[in-house]
Amino acid sequence: MKLIKPHNYRNLLGNVENTGKAIKYVKDMFQENLSAQLALLRVTAPMVVLKGTGINDDLNSIERPVSFPIRDLDEREAEVVHSLAKWKRLKLAEMGVQPGRGIYTDMNALRPDEELDNIHSIYVDQWDWEKVIAREERTIEFLKKTVRRIYESIKVTENKLYVEFPQIVPALPEEIHFIHAQELLDRYPDMSPKERENAVVKEYGAVFVMGIGGKLSNGLPHDGRAADYDDWSTPNTDGFQGLNGDILLWNPVLESAFEVSSMGIRVDEEALRRQLAERGQEWKCELYFHKKLLAGELPCTIGGGIGQSRLCMFLLRKAHIGEIQSSIWPEAMRTECRAAGIELV
Secondary structure, three states, rough: OOOOOOOOOOOOOOOHHHHHHHHHHHHHHHHHOOOOOOOOEEEEOOOEEEEEOOOOOOOOOOOOOOOOEEHHHHOOEEEEEEHHHHHHHHHHHHHOOOOEEEEEEEEEOOOOOOOOOOOOEEEEEEEEEEOOOHHOOOHHHHHHHHHHHHHHHHHHHHHHHHHHHHOOOOOOOOOOEEHHHHHHHHHHHOOOOHHHHHHHHHHEEEEEEEOOOOOOOOOOOOOOOOOOEEOOOOOOOOOOOEEEEEEEEEOOOOOOOEEEEEEEHHHHHHHHHHHHHHHEEEEEHHHHHHHHHHHHOOEEEEEEEEEEEHHHHHHOOOOHHHHHOOOOOOOHHHHHHHHHOOOOO
């Protein structure tokens, strides 16, 4: 069990009731800002999808989805979603959404293989969003422009939160810094990926680490990514591979880099074939989602997920995600948290 217990930690909001009010405020404010910044329409999301269609998110391709048979579908297996990375693209095609507009949704997922700690839970709630773009907008410049808009939504929410709850003082820098995972490796060759993230995010306060999933000069990826949603293998104008990344913020409570979003420009037909071949997963080309993409039936998109409990945890200066959401935790963790002044709901 990995648990960080900040020294002299206390709930800045005083009690669970005020925390609940602040959580609602953050969620209402942020999704309003996000939808305005990216021109997104809210839609309803599924909690389960059919197994064997390729629609569920593979994450790092090793996590086990929660699955069960459906009686009235001749016992076909359904899976609780990991995220909606591919479902959203199908939805945009179905709706006929044009470039420049998109959708977002409240996504609720179960990830039973998560390693439980201060920031990981088996229950995942996030704003899953996806936006249609023109093929010529599949560039690093467009990716950075979108990241800046999301970061602005976070900053506006933090500033407005301060007006309502003045004990929570804004801490984010004015701008977000961009760096490629290969540049991080070059700068800190003797560090692990997480140590590199801590070093660079501590320096800049807010960082977007690009090119996650593709192999770096040491033969390893910075972090895992499935082969069939983010494009992590296409060369960009900075000379590196990849059109995706993570938004990382410096967490003053945990004193570490803190991921709030994973996002990127999605694979086109060429990138999908290339990435599936690199991972030895060419068999996926016969799945429902992949066949539609390879047939040119799905739009070019950019999208990602923004953790709801994660963002609330960061903005409300909480030490544990269990102070935001109700989930299942080891009893030993509950006991340790209680002794450290961390009240899990």
